[in-house]
Amino acid sequence: MEAQKVADAFGLGRATSLSEPVARGEVGEIRRLETERGSYAVKQAFEPLTTEEVADLEAAGAFHRACWDAGIPTSEPMPAAHGGVVAEVDDEHVLAYSWVELDQPDTDLDPAAVGALVAQLHDVRHPMAGPMDAPVHEWFEAPIGEREWKGVLKASRAAGAPYADGLAELLPALIEVEWILTPMRRLQVCHLDLWADNLRRTRDRGLCILDFENAGPADPSRELAMVVFEFGQGDQLRQRRLYDAYREEGGPGRVTERGDASMAVAQLHHIGHRHLTMWLGARDPEARARSLAGVEEFLGGPLLLPDVDRLVAAVNG
Structure with missing residues (x-):
C-alpha cells in the first residue's frame, strides 16, 4: 500500500x-x-x-x-x-x-489502577443495536467439549507433536472446568479482549486499552472475572485489590460464583484449541513455531477449577 x-x-x-x-x-x-x-x-x-x-x-x-x-x-x-x-x-x-507509545504486555500492572479503569469502561453504555444485538459468540461462552479435546490429542500424538504428553496430562482438568460454562444473562456491550496484550502501560506510565475489534454483547461480571484472572496472577491479594477498586469506582459487575469465570475459561480454551489445530495444519516451519509458542503458553497457564474457586473466594473476602 x-x-x-x-x-x-x-x-x-x-x-x-x-x-x-x-x-x-x-x-x-x-x-x-x-x-x-x-x-x-x-x-x-x-x-x-x-x-x-x-x-x-x-x-x-x-x-x-x-x-x-x-x-x-x-x-x-x-x-x-x-x-x-x-x-x-x-x-x-x-x-x-x-499512535500510542506502549510498554510490552505485562500482567504486573497496578491491580487497583486496572480495576478502576475497567469499571470506567463498563460505565460506557452503548446501544445494543445491529451487530451488537446478536447472540453472544460461542468463543466467549461455549465449551470445546470432551470429544473435540480427545480428537485433537489423538491427532497431536499421531503427528508426533512435542506437546502431546503435556496436553494428555492436562486434558482431564480442561474437560472438568468446562462444566462451569453457562450462557450469559445480563448483557451490555463489552470489550471482550482485555488480556495483557490489549490493556497496557504507556511510556508515560498511564494505562491504555487497545483493540476494540472484538467488542460485543457480554455480561460485565464475566469480563471482570477474566481481568481479575489475568492481572491477579493467581495472587489472592492482587485479585482482591483489583476487584475492590472496580467496585469503588462504581463498576456494575460482580463475581459471586464459579460461572462468572465462564468467559475466561471459554476464551482460553478457544485460543488454545486454535493454536493446537493451527500447529496440526501448519505448512511451514515459521507457522508451526508460532503455533507451538501459543500451545505452550496455553498449557503453561491454564485456568482450572481450583483456580476458579480460589479467585471467587478471594474477591468475596
Whole structure:
C-alpha cells in the first residue's frame, strides 16, 4: 500500500512514510503511518473481509469511539473519509488509530489502577443495536467439549507433536472446568479482549486499552472475572485489590460464583484449541513455531477449577 493512499482514505493530510509491519496478530498486521498531522497505527487484515465482518468492525468502531469520547484512555479511532471506520485501499480493508507509545504486555500492572479503569469502561453504555444485538459468540461462552479435546490429542500424538504428553496430562482438568460454562444473562456491550496484550502501560506510565475489534454483547461480571484472572496472577491479594477498586469506582459487575469465570475459561480454551489445530495444519516451519509458542503458553497457564474457586473466594473476602 502507498502511504498517501492510506492517508487520503482517512483524511490525514500529506503522508511522509508508511513502515513495514511493526506488529502482527492472527488476522492482521500493523504499520506506522507518518503524516503532517502526526503518527498513526494502520491495521490491515491478512484476508479480504466479508460484508458481515466489515459490519462487525463498524459496530465495534462505534463503541470504541464512544469510549474515546467518554475519556477512556485508548488510541483514537480515525474515521474513514467515506464514513465509518473501515476504509478500502487497493482492495485491502484497513483501519487507522492515533499512535500510542506502549510498554510490552505485562500482567504486573497496578491491580487497583486496572480495576478502576475497567469499571470506567463498563460505565460506557452503548446501544445494543445491529451487530451488537446478536447472540453472544460461542468463543466467549461455549465449551470445546470432551470429544473435540480427545480428537485433537489423538491427532497431536499421531503427528508426533512435542506437546502431546503435556496436553494428555492436562486434558482431564480442561474437560472438568468446562462444566462451569453457562450462557450469559445480563448483557451490555463489552470489550471482550482485555488480556495483557490489549490493556497496557504507556511510556508515560498511564494505562491504555487497545483493540476494540472484538467488542460485543457480554455480561460485565464475566469480563471482570477474566481481568481479575489475568492481572491477579493467581495472587489472592492482587485479585482482591483489583476487584475492590472496580467496585469503588462504581463498576456494575460482580463475581459471586464459579460461572462468572465462564468467559475466561471459554476464551482460553478457544485460543488454545486454535493454536493446537493451527500447529496440526501448519505448512511451514515459521507457522508451526508460532503455533507451538501459543500451545505452550496455553498449557503453561491454564485456568482450572481450583483456580476458579480460589479467585471467587478471594474477591468475596
